[in-house]
Amino acid sequence: MAHSEIAEAVQAAMEMGEIKAYYQPKYDAITSKLSGAEALCRWIRKDGTCVMPGSFLPQLEESSAICALDWYILEETCKYLKKLKEEGIHRVPISVNFSRWHVFEKEFDLHLSKLADQYGVPHKYIEAEITETAYVNAPAEMIEWINRVRAAGFSVAIDDFGSGLSSLAFITNVKADVLKIDKSLLDKNCEDEKERIVLESIFDISHRLKMTTVAEGVETKEQLGFLRTCDCRMIQGYLFAKPMAEADFLEICKKGQSDEDAADILLTQASASASSLLLEAVFMRYPLVIFANLSRNSFYMMAYESFSTTSCPSAGVFSELIEHGTATMHPEDMQLFHDTFQIDHLLDLYEKGEKFVKVVTRQKGDDGIYRRVETTDYFVQNPSSPDVLVVTFCQTLD
Ligand code: C2E
Numbered sequence: 001m002a003h004s005e006i007a008e009a010v011q012a013a014m015e016m017g018e019i020k021a022y023y024q025p026k027y028d029a030i031t032s033k034l035s036g037a038e039a040l041c042r043w044i045r046k047d048g049t050c051v052m053p054g055s056f057l058p059q060l061e062e063s064s065a066i067c068a069l070d071w072y073i074l075e076e077t078c079k080y081l082k083k084l085k086e087e088g089i090h091r092v093p094i095s096v097n098f099s100r101w102h103v104f105e106k107e108f109d110l111h112l113s114k115l116a117d118q119y120g121v122p123h124k125y126i127e128a129e130i131t132e133t134a135y136v137n138a139p140a141e142m143i144e145w146i147n148r149v150r151a152a153g154f155s156v157a158i159d160d161f162g163s164g165l166s167s168l169a170f171i172t173n174v175k176a177d178v179l180k181i182d183k184s185l186l187d188k189n190c191e192d193e194k195e196r197i198v199l200e201s202i203f204d205i206s207h208r209l210k211m212t213t214v215a216e217g218v219e220t221k222e223q224l225g226f227l228r229t230c231d232c233r234m235i236q237g238y239l240f241a242k243p244m245a246e247a248d249f250l251e252i253c254k255k256g257q258s259d260e261d262a263a264d265i266l267l268t269q270a271s272a273s274a275s276s277l278l279l280e281a282v283f284m285r286y287p288l289v290i291f292a293n294l295s296r297n298s299f300y301m302m303a304y305e306s307f308s309t310t311s312c313p314s315a316g317v318f319s320e321l322i323e324h325g326t327a328t329m330h331p332e333d334m335q336l337f338h339d340t341f342q343i344d345h346l347l348d349l350y351e352k353g354e355k356f357v358k359v360v361t362r363q364k365g366d367d368g369i370y371r372r373v374e375t376t377d378y379f380v381q382n383p384s385s386p387d388v389l390v391v392t393f394c395q396t397l398d
């Protein structure tokens, strides 16, 4: 069939109510609690046979005819969320697929808001999924589209990440809420060293960019086990549940939990998640951590939101950092701070076998108030370099 004929047939199927939204649950990777779902279209013919999207969507997607179907599925989803509310059943966000054509739809965000509002659905329950293919042809339009959808209070997920076209420039430039890791990245059952390295890195980047991660197409316990060690937040796949008709999903919503056991984070985590927990605890005590290379006069700084003195670059020349720090100290403490952290002085202490050096000085915060700050430099070494390094922990004592 030509794609115009398919478009007409699908249009007719929508009018006859033969197009249905199926829902595939997403679960929290650690607790196994129901935490979302994805709406996927199915064409259920009169005789009960189910036509999968793979056999008509590709043709439909050749033109903007697909847009009508997406709006239809969104409306079904809104109706469903309204029903949950009326029946007093706990709701979770549901994502809806939007083809790349929507990026060119004027007032997409307004249309989305209008439909959600019509059914009284708070915007936080709707997530728009879009693949990065839209970015390749129209990067500026896609960024603008995402920004507008998010500004209207909906969340945006990047679908099929890692399925082929992914580029790092894309996730650097696009500010989305969720990254959906494509199932092709789990092809080797997470048992292959290279596959694991790629996955660990993608999860690390996503979390550092503050995106929620969803792994798609999870079918085995091995995949689940490894994804948990990567701190993957949500799991969608046959291991937990297949896409299902509304009535079946309603039962799942009532139950709220998968049959898979909740994991004990301490037994499942690998070094990646252990380090992030450790860092969180360290930051509670030391909101500013600085790594300096004394041999090369350089530094790299990690500051937590709560540290009171900011306005400093996060990497640069160490001696300039000390000058900058000195200027923020109480006049009576400037000399002490300045002399303690001169590179030659620190190197002297290191040569003498000191393990660390510690001072307490009064430092002016961004709010103009002086607080006592304890600065401790620990001498450390990286096995692959002769350079003398220090790790500095700063904490406010008042
Ligand atoms: P998608 O958005 O990547 O959706 C996930 C697909 O993976 C679904 O296929 C789902 O059934 C399948 N899947 C989920 N878990 C597993 C698993 O553990 N193993 C395997 N092998 N597959 C799994 P489905 O429902 O056939 O949909 C195929 C594609 O059609 C979707 O891929 C999406 O791109 C598109 N699609 C479906 N509904 C819509 C829609 O309403 N609008 C648009 N624009 N596209 C849609």
Ligand code: CA
Residues within 6 Å of the ligand: 038, 097, 129, 159
């Ligand atoms: Ca999708």
Ligand code: CA
Residues within 6 Å of the ligand: 159, 160, 180, 182, 216
């Ligand atoms: Ca996908």
